[in-house]
Amino acid sequence: MNIVIRADAAVQIGSGHIMRCLVLAKELTNQGYSVSFACRRQPGDLIGLIQRRGLSVVELASPVINEVNLTPNVAVESNAEADYAASWLGVSWQQDADSLLAQIKDVDLLIVDHYGINIEWEQYVRNVLDCKLFIIDDLLRLHAADLLLDQTPMREDSAYVLQSTIKRVLAGSDYALLADNFAPIRETIMHRHVTTVQPRVLITMGAMDLPNATGKVLEAFLQLPADDRPQITVLLGQHAPHYQVVKKYIKVLGNKAKHFDYVENMAEIMVQHDLAIGAAGTTALERACLGLPSILIPLADNQRAICNNLVAANAAIYLELDEITTKLTVQYAFLTANLTEFRARNLVLCDGLGVKRVLVELNGLLSYLPSTLGLRKATHDDIEQVYNWQIQPQTRQYSPNPQSPSWLEHQVWMQNQLSNAEHFFYLIIDNVSNLNLGVVRLNRIAQCEYVISIFIDPSYYGQKIATRALAIIDIIHRDVTIHARVMQDNSASQQLFTSANYQQVTSEIFIRAPIK
Known part of the structure; x- marks a missing residue:
């Protein structure tokens, strides 16, 4: 599949947009996608760096420079967003879009990380290319997108709740696009x-x-x-x-x-x-x-x-x-x-695994049979929901401790889990209905080694939710060793981990080595 990234670097706008897009491009090319950039050549651009990373660059039309004050000669309305377009694009949004469309024809996914590009550009270009559109932005602007990423710390997707032109939002630093060596270090x-x-x-x-x-x-x-x-x-x-x-x-x-x-x-x-x-x-x-x-x-x-x-x-x-x-x-x-x-x-x-989580979303967006299943970090708002699952007889049946915790014990335990930077506590969710389906946790026991725990809301048994959740864990946490302890008489869970390519090393211990 063909992916094009529209982003720029320049003296006046810095290098951050290109650098984080290069992080994403590396992950996408490792997955077998064809990735290229579309950029405008200008002082401070990083076109040479992109090309040295092995990626092709479509060069967009240069702005017409006013010889008197050496600024782009762009006719725009006098408002803040138009000013962004003028200073960041150097041309009008229409000129930028037409320059792109003159050189790009076959695109499955267009990724845009640019403060100068607006919703009119997005609607116009997507209509012509008939492709999926992924927007990276943090200015709380209007967008028309299949997927939007806003990696501002503590930003919530509810900030975009009134924007019906955005189909799905990834918000917060759990999705921050950091280079792939940050999490291992x-x-x-x-x-x-x-x-x-x-x-x-x-x-x-x-x-x-x-x-x-x-x-x-x-x-x-x-x-x-x-x-x-x-x-x-x-x-x-x-x-x-x-x-x-x-x-x-x-x-x-x-x-x-x-x-x-x-x-x-x-x-x-x-x-x-x-x-x-x-x-x-x-x-x-x-x-x-x-x-x-x-x-x-x-x-x-x-x-x-x-x-x-x-x-x-x-x-x-x-x-x-x-x-x-x-x-x-x-x-x-x-x-x-x-x-x-x-x-x-x-x-x-921030745990440094944001680009892996974004990759899960993009794989689903580009798949002909997209899964609606996802993982999100648990919050304090989930404490009661998780408790209601924890005390279910079906959940306790194969737990190392069959005795249900008290409400107070559960609150203390989960608050400690959520505040511990060494552990990962996810809720399994349906991205379409926003229903919570279960829990998967990774508790760190040593450097690059974790113990996994997973349980599903009994109302959703038999739908292979745990199997699909483990597949997502394999993408996000592929670089660590994961241990699972499963009671010998829990045949369903033993089969779950065997099917997920965990190696059984004792009657109750399964291990998944790092995935190369």
Whole structure:
């Protein structure tokens, strides 16, 4: 099947949209899909990087530049959304759509990650191409899509409930598109010790950092006595407009600072540090995944929702750009004194498996016989529902503890499960009816090793729900070993795990090795 991704990078819009789409493109090509990009060539584009990753790029028509002020010559209405289109697309939505349609004919799925593209573009292009449409956005705008992803932390799909033109919404950081090495590295650092005597600080404000937040942060640290300055690592691309200014600050800091233009493996760099100071795009979720506490400095309005939500979760500190000089070192001292607590709260927010969950959804969207079954992370709102299942005689029959828990015992147990970043607690759901069908849990027992527990609402026995849920687990959690304990007289469950390619190693123990 043919998939096209419409996204751009540029000096004024940054690189984040392309980078997260490259993460998704890698997963899709590994599944055997044909993936290409459609981009506009402009200063700061990442077309060369996309091509080096082995993906083809359709280059869209360049904007007509006004020679007087060197801005795109686009006639648009005077409103916020039109302004986005003007500054991000460089052409009108109609010109952009026509340029795409002139070069793209056969598409099964069109993925759009672009603040300059609106619902009119989506309706027009989908009508011509007759394809599925997957939108990645976080601005709570109107869309016409088969599937929409909004990876803002703590965002709920109810935010889009009034949009009948969106068939299904994936909301929250459970679906964050992080590179595939974040989850494995997270497995290795769940119990790591953090340094509070002289913390290692990572400064990452994006590839361009137009307002020079990096320089302002370095200047603030230079106000500290030399012995009190942390060890600093700066990430900033050589095309950034303030690159040379930052290099001068690095030189003044001497052996207290080092600088990289670009790193291939962001996860490995992050785990070498104890806290970060950075912008609030996808990198804020990467840091949360690895338990790296942050001082967040929003560099664009679209980053404020992430900032506000992470602060509300008490997982980050939020500074405005104009507060760096006066407040940064004070907030740095506060964060340093509370690293352990901030780290724990970050780990709960994002597990790094979002791209696997999105892949499950896209496989279903592109399948001729799509399954309506899905998994979602359980919440505190599900405690009573799960209790009602737990006390059913059919559920207790083969449980290691046949005695039903009390309501209080169950509440304490499930709240502990939900707050533990090492475990996965899913509800099995029907995506069409939104009915809850059962539970599947993975409890971590060692690095990359989990014990699975699964039970189904007795009302839905006989519908192979457990079999289908295990198939989804194999996609999301393919890189770990999973153990299952099944009582010998529970023949149905023994057959379930045998059919799911778990190896029976004793009369009651089944193991599924990592899937290569």
